[in-house]
Amino acid sequence: MKNNTLYGATWLDTLGAWLLALLWVLPLAYAFWTAFHPPEYATRLALDAPWTLDNFRRAWEAAPFARYFLNTAVLVALILAAQLVLSTMAAYAFARYRFPGSNIAFALVLVQLMITPDLLLVENYKTMGHLGLVDTLTAIGLPYFASAFAIFLLRQTFMGIPKELDEAARVEGASALQILWRVYVPLARPVYTAFALVSVSFHWNNFLWPLIITNSVESRPLTVGLQVFSSVEQGVEWSLITAATLMSVAPLLIGFILFQRQFVQSFMRAGIK
Structure with a gap:
């Protein structure tokens, strides 16, 4: 009876894993099909459908993707660098020093984990306006320079x-x-790698805050730039949208495919579930 129960649990787990995999793969498969085929095949499957790269060319010419890619890369690197430096120093202070109010300060850090960034959009926008940073890359990244998640992971x-x-x-x-840099940082390398993956993925795909704080092409990241394809007066062209979307997520997909073993090992060593 015990073996049957275990076998049933394993079978259900496997079925659930396959269902989740299908939910993830099917939209991606549709995006690939639509992006690499003419627009008339966006809503129907045909084995004799011709393959083409014309959708990618049209999408690249319809928006300044080079600028969007540069803005996104600079933004992600700026945020990650600031998070690693500030979180490392804060985590080291919380872990090794006892000062008046240290427990209260760390409790406030944990409280920040419970607050979604969307609740602070209005106040953050007012702050950026007072600082004269509206419509700049600095304004997009500044609210994320300090990461409570990174502080918690590194402190532990x-x-x-x-x-x-x-x-x-x-x-x-x-x-x-010197102790922090030569002793603690090398020993916490798996945690840094795991957090870097989470941070880069989140800020590469972040949309709402960059949409609100930017007004011009010069400061827009990829996610905001993609909305140009959903405002076509003659209707939505799914071939262009999927081609533009694949171009925007290509760096993340390629990076994961090439370094997936290192990614998984970093998360396992860091203890992140």
């Missing part, structure tokens, strides 16, 4: 590192920053 990792390593480094004459 740093607390698991033996304090004897600190003492040994101090005996050798290392300063607090």
